[in-house]
Amino acid sequence: MLLGLYSEIARAPVVAARQFIAHHGYSATAQGIRECRAAIMRADCPKALSHLTAFGDFYGLSAxxxxxFHTQEHRTTLVAIRALLDELSLDLVGLHVEPDVLRKFQARFPDDDSVHDLSMWHQFEIENPQTFVGMYQFWVQKRRA
Incomplete structure (x- = not known):
């Protein structure tokens, strides 16, 4: 089974943006979104929001x-995913990551089985917070008896 979940760590700029939007009262209208994006791109904008310009979705109105401006979003961590997999008797088959991310991970954690260890990936994500900026995408299977 392939699953996709938002990363609490990588989505920190989105959380900060939602607080910024609420504080400034931007509406989810086309005009409100344009005004918000312009404010985020200004030099005097909080640094935490500067990462948003790396999101492709930042540039289209609907996206x-x-x-x-989404009213609700659930985020999680790799530690919580590991606990959930254990609870459901599922094994991680692998994470879907770009080849350069995998090379960087394997250079940091050279043990052959480390790619299947979510605690190692959690450490890697702490060191590289934008790793799962889109979302965690991973394959699982039923644990063999």
């Missing part, structure tokens, strides 16, 4: 509405 930006979903990214920043």
């Amino acid at each position: 930006c509405r979903d990214l920043l």
Whole structure:
């Protein structure tokens, strides 16, 4: 089974943006989204929001509405995913990551089985917070008896 979940760590700029939006009262209208994006791109904007310009969704109205103005979003961590997999008797088959991310991970954790260890990936994500900026995408299977 392939699953996709939002990363609490990687989505920190989105959380900060939602607080910024609420504080400034930007609406989810086309005009409100345009004004919000302009404010985020200004030099005097909080540094935590500068990472948002790396999101492709930041630049389209509908995508930006979903990214920043969505009324509810659930995020998680790799530690919580590990606990959930254990509870459901599922094994991690692998994470879907770009080849350069995998090379960097394997250089940091050279043990052959480390790619299947979510605690290692959690440590890697702490060191590289934008690793799962889109979401965690991973394959699981039923644990063999």
